[in-house]
Amino acid sequence: MRALIAMILMSFASFLAASPVGVDNIRVWSAPESTRIVFDLTGPVEHQLTNLVNPFRVVIDISNAKLKNELTQPSNRDHHIQRLRSAIHNSKLRVVFDLKKSSHSRSFQLNPNGIYGYRLVLDIFDKENSKEDVVKLSERIDVNTPEPRDIIIAVDAGHGGEDPGSIGSAGTYEKNVALVLAKKLANKINSIHGMRALLIREGDYYISLRDRIDKARRYSADLFVSIHADSFKDPRVSGSSVYVLSQKGTSSEHARWLAKKENASDLIGGVKLEDKDDVLASVLLDLSQTASLEASIDIADRVLEGLKKVGKLHKPKVESAAFAVLKSPDIPSLLIETAYISNPQEEKKLKTRKYQDRLVNAIVLELENYFRNTPPVNTIFATNNSWEYVIIRGDTLSEIALRYRVSLQNLRRENRLITDKIKIGQKLIIPFRGS
Numbered sequence: 001m002r003a004l005i006a007m008i009l010m011s012f013a014s015f016l017a018a019s020p021v022g023v024d025n026i027r028v029w030s031a032p033e034s035t036r037i038v039f040d041l042t043g044p045v046e047h048q049l050t051n052l053v054n055p056f057r058v059v060i061d062i063s064n065a066k067l068k069n070e071l072t073q074p075s076n077r078d079h080h081i082q083r084l085r086s087a088i089h090n091s092k093l094r095v096v097f098d099l100k101k102s103s104h105s106r107s108f109q110l111n112p113n114g115i116y117g118y119r120l121v122l123d124i125f126d127k128e129n130s131k132e133d134v135v136k137l138s139e140r141i142d143v144n145t146p147e148p149r150d151i152i153i154a155v156d157a158g159h160g161g162e163d164p165g166s167i168g169s170a171g172t173y174e175k176n177v178a179l180v181l182a183k184k185l186a187n188k189i190n191s192i193h194g195m196r197a198l199l200i201r202e203g204d205y206y207i208s209l210r211d212r213i214d215k216a217r218r219y220s221a222d223l224f225v226s227i228h229a230d231s232f233k234d235p236r237v238s239g240s241s242v243y244v245l246s247q248k249g250t251s252s253e254h255a256r257w258l259a260k261k262e263n264a265s266d267l268i269g270g271v272k273l274e275d276k277d278d279v280l281a282s283v284l285l286d287l288s289q290t291a292s293l294e295a296s297i298d299i300a301d302r303v304l305e306g307l308k309k310v311g312k313l314h315k316p317k318v319e320s321a322a323f324a325v326l327k328s329p330d331i332p333s334l335l336i337e338t339a340y341i342s343n344p345q346e347e348k349k350l351k352t353r354k355y356q357d358r359l360v361n362a363i364v365l366e367l368e369n370y371f372r373n374t375p376p377v378n379t380i381f382a383t384n385n386s387w388e389y390v391i392i393r394g395d396t397l398s399e400i401a402l403r404y405r406v407s408l409q410n411l412r413r414e415n416r417l418i419t420d421k422i423k424i425g426q427k428l429i430i431p432f433r434g435s
Contacts, residue, residue: 020066021045023093029161030078031205034125038162041118049107056099058124065093080124101432102127137159148380150196151371153189154216156226157182158324161206168232168347174229177350181338182227184356188364194380209324216331222333222376226325229350230337238346239314240307241337243328246320283328295332299370306362369404391426404430
């Protein structure tokens with residue numbers, strides 16, 4: 001009897017081993033500089049990746065696998081893939097990606113995590129030097145130009161593509177909320193003369209954390225702002241938070257850049273590191289990081305004060321953490337957790353235009369205030385001593401003075417006001433030097 005049971009178990013095990021792994025779906029995420037393809041699998045697989053030319057294509061052979069559904073063709077807007085094809089080749093599932101141009105590729109597998117099962121990930125991306133080509137010469141910022149320039153604020157929508165971030169109880173994806181808020185934030189910034197926004201992620205696709213920093217640096221950003229929506233296992237937790245890089249994260253990044261100083265040119269105000277000895281390079285990096293962190297904390301404090309007027313704060317002070325996306329040594333950086341998407345009430349608010357606009361207006365107001373009072377050299381803000389503000393419904397003179405951190409007396413004097421009475425549509429001159 002035991003021998004029979006053993007034989008049955010062995011036969012069943014052999015059957016399972018021979019059963020093909022199902023490819024439930026093939027998802028394509030198109031980004032400007034790369035395309036990510038995700039195979040959703042019922043189990044782990046063995047695979048082989050091959051790059052071919054004349055014409056350009058990427059071939060992936062997956063052992064003991066079966067495609068369950070028809071292939072979905074990529075969008076015409078995809079920068080890399082022309083079309084997908086599949087066939088059975090030497091008892092393997094072969095998927096061919098016909099490319100629009102010569103590209104690099106890499107692949108790796110992921111174990112089940114959260115809402116996803118086993119995945120095989122294929123990245124198709126531009127050749128190494130093409131990232132610089134993405135930034136047009138006319139769009140690059142020369143900080144040494146004699147002409148006054150715009151202040152560049154990099155706005156980063158967290159997560160994207162196959163990485164949804166947190167998911168609310170009503171099914172709201174953090175990546176979608178973050179992108180909507182980031183686009184609104186960018187539009188608001190672009191409406192201010194002397195400020196220009198750089199959207200790090202413009203659509204629903206994946207960008208690595210390092211690539212987000214690199215893009216901000218290629219555009220010579222003056223500030224990096226990453227937008228998120230927090231989550232916690234207890235749905236009652238709520239409120240906004242603002243983070244800067246922790247000292248631990250600063251020291252680890254310091255070591256990383258020092259170890260790669262030959263590739264870290266122009267990190268600190270045009271001073272190159274590759275021709276400096278380790279001690280001097282370390283001192284220069286430390287000075288750069290200290291200045292950036294101090295600016296980050298100052299801006300974060302202001303933004304937190306602005307968010308306090310919109311809703312509840314999760315913590316009353318700026319917090320610090322070793323977020324990789326905050327680790328640029330030469331760009332002040334902050335991460336804003338706008339609300340808890342895991343809180344049903346806040347999840348609902350995050351989807352409303354009214355709340356989104358209030359969040360964005362509060363953030364941009366504080367960013368503008370900071371740069372009006374601390375303008376980078378050679379910027380349009382640095383050449384102006386005041387700017388106009390148009391009165392809207394609900395404004396009072398004292399609130400405007402408090403909002404822009406100027407004294408009520410200076411505000412009255414600048415506008416030759418005898419009383420504090422103002423009216424909708426009236427233009428005020430806001431002085432920003434010496435409140």
